[in-house]
Amino acid sequence: MKKVFFAFYFFLIFSLLFVQFILGPAIGKVAEVYxxxxxxxxxxxxxxxxxxxxxxxxxxxxxxxxxxxxxxxxxxxxxxxxxxxxxxxxxxxxxxxxxxxxxxxxxxxxxxxxxxxxxxxxxxxxxxxxxxEPESGFFNLVIWLAITAIVGILTLIWIIPYWRKLRRISTAATAFGNGDFNVRADISKRSSLAPIALAFNTMADRIQQLINSHKELTNAVSHELRTPLSRLRFGLEMLETSENVENRAHYARELQIDVTELEALVSELLTFARFDRERPELQFGFHRLEPFLHQLLAESIPDECPIRYQMHNHLDEHSDKARFEPKYLARALGNLIQNALRHADRHIQVIVERNGKECTIHLDDDGPGIREPDRQRVFEPFTRLDASRSRMSGGYGLGLAIVMRILKWHNGQVTISDSPLGGARLTVSWPGFSE
The missing domain is CATH 3.30.450 (Beta-Lactamase)
Structure with a gap:
C-alpha cells in the first residue's frame, strides 16, 4: 500500500506545485499580454x-x-x-x-x-x-505544510478502501494461480475497480471451463478409444493365428472398419476440442434460407436412404434472407439432420419459421424420441441415452455438443421437445432478422 499511497500522494503534490509556480505564473504572463x-x-x-x-x-x-x-x-x-x-x-x-x-x-x-x-x-x-507587499515567506510555508497534510489525509482516506479492493483481486489471483479454480474477486459493481474484477472473473470462468472440459475430454477419450483399440488388438491376434483365407479376409475387413471408426472418432474429438477451445473467425452475412437448406438436405441425405424428408418454408420471399455464418450453421444443422436420420423410422421433416427477429428451424423425426429428463443432458459431451440412441446407430455423443457451441456463436439456442411426427423435435433459433 505504501507504494500506491506515495505514488499518488507525490503526484498530487507535484501537480499542485506545478499549478502554483509554473502554470499559474505562465497564465498570468499570457493574461498580461492580452x-x-x-x-x-x-x-x-x-x-x-x-x-x-x-x-x-x-x-x-x-x-x-x-x-x-x-x-x-x-x-x-x-x-x-x-x-x-x-x-x-x-x-x-x-x-x-x-x-x-x-x-x-x-x-x-x-x-x-x-x-x-x-x-x-x-x-x-x-x-x-x-x-x-508584506513578507509572506513564513505564511506561505505554513500554508503549503497545511496543504500537504490535508492532501496526505485525503489520499489516505481514499487509498485505504482502494487498496483493500486491490488486495481482494490480488488474493483471488494468487489463490487461482495456486489451483483454487473456484475463487473469484468479490468487488462491488459501483467500484472503479469493477471492470478489472469482472475481467479477472471472466478469465477465471473461462479457464475453469477449459480445465473442466480438458478433464472431461481426457476421461472420455480414454473411454472411447478403449473399445475400438481392444477390437483392433483382438482382430490382430485372430489375424495372426488364423490360417483360413476367408477368415483372414474377414478379420482384415473388421480391422479396416475399426480403423475407420477410430479416424471418425479422432476427427470428431478434434473438432469438438477446437470449438470448445476457441472461437474461429466467423463470416456472418445475410443469406437465403430455402436454397441453403435444400442444398444441405441434398448433401446430407443420400438418394438410396430409405428415410424420406419434407421441408416446409413458412417465410415469404421478402423475409427469406437471414443473418448467419453459412459454414458453421451448415455443420450444426448437418449434425441435427444426421441425428434425425439415425433415429427416424421412415420420415423426417424440416420447418422454417420467423418469430419477430428470431429465425427458427425445427427438425422432426418419427423415431423413439427423447425423454424429458434427458433433454438437457443430451447436449453434454459424450452423452448417449438408451439403446435406441446408442453408438451402434452411429455417433459418439459429440454432435449435439457441437451444435450447442455453434448456436452460442449465433447468440441462439437449441432445444428439444416432442415432435408432431411422434419422435423428437430439435429446434434451433437465433436472431437472424434485423426487423
Whole structure:
C-alpha cells in the first residue's frame, strides 16, 4: 500500500506545485499580454484621485514651494512620491507624449506612475509600489505544510478502501494461480475497480471451463478409444493365428472398419476440442434460407436412404434472407439432420419459421424420441441415452455438443421437445432478422 499511497500522494503534490509556480505564473504572463491595455487603464483609474488631490494642493502654492510641500506630504503616503522636471525623466517617447496630453503615464507594469502638474513643466511621480507587499515567506510555508497534510489525509482516506479492493483481486489471483479454480474477486459493481474484477472473473470462468472440459475430454477419450483399440488388438491376434483365407479376409475387413471408426472418432474429438477451445473467425452475412437448406438436405441425405424428408418454408420471399455464418450453421444443422436420420423410422421433416427477429428451424423425426429428463443432458459431451440412441446407430455423443457451441456463436439456442411426427423435435433459433 505504501507504494500506491506515495505514488499518488507525490503526484498530487507535484501537480499542485506545478499549478502554483509554473502554470499559474505562465497564465498570468499570457493574461498580461492580452489584457495589457486594460491593466494600464486600471492603474490610471486607481491613481487618478491621488494625483488630482496632490495637484490641487500644489497649485495653491508658489511653484518654488512645491518640492518642500511634496516632502511634507510623502510621509502621509505608504510609497514614494516626487516632483521632477522633464529633463530628469528617462521615459519612452510614448510616455512623454501621454504626459504632455495630460494623461497618466504607467511605467514598468504599474510600478511607476507619472502625471504633469497643471500646465507647468513639472511632473509628479509615484512609486515604486513593490516594497509595500508584506513578507509572506513564513505564511506561505505554513500554508503549503497545511496543504500537504490535508492532501496526505485525503489520499489516505481514499487509498485505504482502494487498496483493500486491490488486495481482494490480488488474493483471488494468487489463490487461482495456486489451483483454487473456484475463487473469484468479490468487488462491488459501483467500484472503479469493477471492470478489472469482472475481467479477472471472466478469465477465471473461462479457464475453469477449459480445465473442466480438458478433464472431461481426457476421461472420455480414454473411454472411447478403449473399445475400438481392444477390437483392433483382438482382430490382430485372430489375424495372426488364423490360417483360413476367408477368415483372414474377414478379420482384415473388421480391422479396416475399426480403423475407420477410430479416424471418425479422432476427427470428431478434434473438432469438438477446437470449438470448445476457441472461437474461429466467423463470416456472418445475410443469406437465403430455402436454397441453403435444400442444398444441405441434398448433401446430407443420400438418394438410396430409405428415410424420406419434407421441408416446409413458412417465410415469404421478402423475409427469406437471414443473418448467419453459412459454414458453421451448415455443420450444426448437418449434425441435427444426421441425428434425425439415425433415429427416424421412415420420415423426417424440416420447418422454417420467423418469430419477430428470431429465425427458427425445427427438425422432426418419427423415431423413439427423447425423454424429458434427458433433454438437457443430451447436449453434454459424450452423452448417449438408451439403446435406441446408442453408438451402434452411429455417433459418439459429440454432435449435439457441437451444435450447442455453434448456436452460442449465433447468440441462439437449441432445444428439444416432442415432435408432431411422434419422435423428437430439435429446434434451433437465433436472431437472424434485423426487423
Amino acid at each position: 489584457l495589457q491595455d486594460a491593466i494600464v487603464e486600471y492603474n490610471r483609474q486607481l491613481a487618478k484621485g491621488a494625483f488630482h488631490m496632490i495637484e490641487l494642493d500644489l497649485l495653491r502654492l508658489p511653484r518654488n514651494e512645491w518640492k518642500n510641500r511634496i516632502q511634507e506630504l510623502e510621509p502621509q503616503f505608504g510609497y514614494a512620491i516626487g516632483l521632477f522636471e522633464y529633463s530628469e525623466l528617462e521615459l519612452a517617447d510614448e510616455n512623454l507624449d501621454q504626459l504632455r496630453q495630460g494623461k497618466i503615464a504607467v511605467v514598468d507594469e504599474g510600478e511607476l506612475l507619472f502625471h504633469q502638474v497643471g500646465e507647468s513643466e513639472m511632473v509628479l511621480g509615484k512609486g515604486p509600489f513593490s516594497g509595500l
